[in-house]
Structures are given as C-alpha cells and as structure tokens.
Amino acid sequence: MILLDGKKTSADLKVEIAESVKELKAKGKKTPHLAAILVGTDGASMTYVNAKVKACELVGFNSTLIDLPEETSEETLLQEIEKLNNNNDIDGFIVQLPLPKHIDEQKVLMAVHPDKDVDGFHPTNVGRMTLDLPTFLPATPFGILELLERYKVETSGQHVVVIGRSHIVGRPMSILMSQKRPAGDATVTVAHSRTKNLKELTLQADIVVAALGIPEFLTGDMVKDGVTIIDVGITRIDDSSKKSGYRLAGDVHFESVAPKSSFITPVPGGVGPMTIAMLMKNTLLACERKS
Numbered sequence: 664m665i666l667l668d669g670k671k672t673s674a675d676l677k678v679e680i681a682e683s684v685k686e687l688k689a690k691g692k693k694t695p696h697l698a699a700i701l702v703g704t705d706g707a708s709m710t711y712v713n714a715k716v717k718a719c720e721l722v723g724f725n726s727t728l729i730d731l732p733e734e735t736s737e738e739t740l741l742q743e744i745e746k747l748n749n750n751n752d753i754d755g756f757i758v759q760l761p762l763p764k765h766i767d768e769q770k771v772l773m774a775v776h777p778d779k780d781v782d783g784f785h786p787t788n789v790g791r792m793t794l795d796l797p798t799f800l801p802a803t804p805f806g807i808l809e810l811l812e813r814y815k816v817e818t819s820g821q822h823v824v825v826i827g828r829s830h831i832v833g834r835p836m837s838i839l840m841s842q843k844r845p846a847g848d849a850t851v852t853v854a855h856s857r858t859k860n861l862k863e864l865t866l867q868a869d870i871v872v873a874a875l876g877i878p879e880f881l882t883g884d885m886v887k888d889g890v891t892i893i894d895v896g897i898t899r900i901d902d903s904s905k906k907s908g909y910r911l912a913g914d915v916h917f918e919s920v921a922p923k924s925s926f927i928t929p930v931p932g933g934v935g936p937m938t939i940a941m942l943m944k945n946t947l948l949a950c951e952r953k954s
C-alpha cells in the first residue's frame with residue numbers, strides 16, 4: 664500500500680510555484696494576486712479560505728480576503744464580483760462555496776469573468792474543459808490528476824468508478840479522466856445516490872474516486888485487491904477528545920480499505936492540500952496569461 668501524500672506533493676508544488684514567481688519578478692512582471700470572497704462565518708469555509716491566504720504568502724503572491732456578513736444580499740455580492748472583475752491588479756479570484764441559501768449560486772458563478780475564474784466554475788470554462796481547450800481546471804479534480812501523475816498511477820484503459828456527480832468534483836473528474844490526457848484515457852462510470860447495486864460496480868473498479876460526502880461510506884468489502892482509492896470527502900465529526908472538538912473523516916473507511924489498496928489518499932493530508940496548491944497554480948497561470 665502506497666500513500667498518495669497530498670501534503671508532501673502540495674508542498675513540492677508550492678516550491679515550484681514560488682520559483683516561477685521569483686522568475687516573474689526578476690523579469691519585472693507583476694506579482695500574482697488572488698482574491699477570495701467569503702460570505703458568512705461557516706467554520707470549515709473559514710479554515711479553507713485562511714489556508715488559501717496562507718498558501719499565497721508562502722508562494723509569494725499578493726492576496727485579498729473579502730469578508731462579507733451572512734446577510735449580504737445577492738446584489739451586493741454581485742457588485743463585489745464586478746469590482747474584482749474590473750480591478751487590473753487582481754489576476755484571479757474565487758467565491759467560497761457554499762453560499763447562504765438566499766443567494767443564487769449559479770448566478771454568482773456566472774458573474775465571475777472567465778479569465779479570472781481560477782476555480783474553473785464558470786460555464787465558459789466548464790465548456791472549455793469538456794472540449795479539452797486551454798482553461799482553468801477546477802482545483803480539486805486538477806489536484807487529483809496531478810497526484811495520479813506524480814505517483815505514476817496507471818489510468819489508461821483502467822475502469823474508474825466516480826461516486827458523486829457534483830459540479831465541482833464528481834462531474835468534472837469523470838470528464839477529465841475519460842479524456843486523452845495524462846492521468847486520463849480511463850473508462851469511467853459515474854455512480855450517485857440513485858445508482859443500483861453500487862457494490863457490484865465498485866468491486867469492478869481499478870480506481871475509485873469517492874466524492875459523495877458521506878463519512879466512511881466506502882468499506883473494504885466494496886473494493887477489489889489492488890484498487891487505487893481517491894478520497895475526496897472531508898467531514899468534521901464531533902470528538903471531545905480532540906483539542907479542536909472535531910476529527911476529520913473522509914468518504915472512505917480507511918482502516919478496512921487501505922489493506923486492499925495499491926494506492927490510497929489519506930484524510931487529512933490527501934486531496935485537500937492538493938486543492939489549495941492547484942488554486943495557486945491556476946492563479947499563476949492567470950497572471951502569466953495576462954502578460
């Protein structure tokens with residue numbers, strides 16, 4: 664069993680990105696600048712956004728955090744987005760999800776200028792991804808491709824079962840891995856909450872991407888020996904024995920699945936840190952594309 668170490672790989676990536684930033688600066692080019700809009704004070708969202716700001720500092724980017732109260736109107740949020748669209752110093756920005764219920768998420772994502780959409784969530788960029796044109800790949804699927812590639816996990820001709828069809832992970836992952844590309848060329852099955860006989864499918868999988876958001880859902884009896892496991896889930900579970908008051912659980916029951924795996928991502932320290940590193944990579948790209 665080999666751990667797909669997202670913590671180490673993301674650290675390597677950030678060193679590479681920091682090198683590129685130094686080169687840009689040496690050439691007299693501008694410093695990459697990422698902005699993030701956070702609406703409300705959800706604990707997990709604040710953790711992730713703070714991690715993004717910290718990553719910016721580490722690689723030498725400028726960063727701006729726009730903190731809006733929970734009760735912010737859709738109109739005000741759209742105005743903030745327009746300001747970032749028009750601010751020449753900002754190379755890319757993200758609107759942290761989920762948004763409060765009174766805000767139309769699709770409307771917000773469509774307001775972000777595609778050239779600054781480093782999350783890759785705008786319909787234009789989703790279309791470009793689907794057509795295999797240059798774009799910003801969504802950070803979590805991008806990070807998974809990068810991990811598979813760096814660990815030389817064979818994907819060509821392999822059967823990948825993606826569990827989950829979300830717009831930010833399951834759906835793009837299924838599209839990307841079926842494409843002719845590094846970490847692609849796979850045969851992909853997308854499973855979801857309506858899938859019948861899921862275990863029958865996962866038992867046939869060479870690679871399982873668990874992205875359904877149910878803690879410890881995938882158990883050892885559901886996979887074959889030698890499987891590769893990508894665990895995208897990350898749920899906070901109350902645990903009074905921890906200083907933070909919670910522990911993190913993935914969508915995979917690690918204890919029973921790991922012994923049957925050839926490669927597996929841990930939670931924490933797997934897909935999560937890769938997501939942040941790829942957001943940095945997209946921001947660097949956005950900055951380079953401009954100049």
Ligand SMILES: Nc1nc(=O)c2c([nH]1)NC[C@@H]1CN(c3ccc(C(=O)N[C@@H](CCC(=O)O)C(=O)O)cc3)C=[N+]21
Pocket residue numbers: 710711714757758759760761782802803897911930931932933934935936938939
């Ligand atoms: N517009 C937008 N873009 C996103 O990319 C986005 C988002 N909204 N909303 C939420 C999800 C989730 N996400 C994570 C990022 C880092 C970790 C991460 O670094 N996790 C650490 C643990 C962090 C902890 O202690 O909770 C780990 O897995 O090791 C996890 C999850 C980005 N997302």
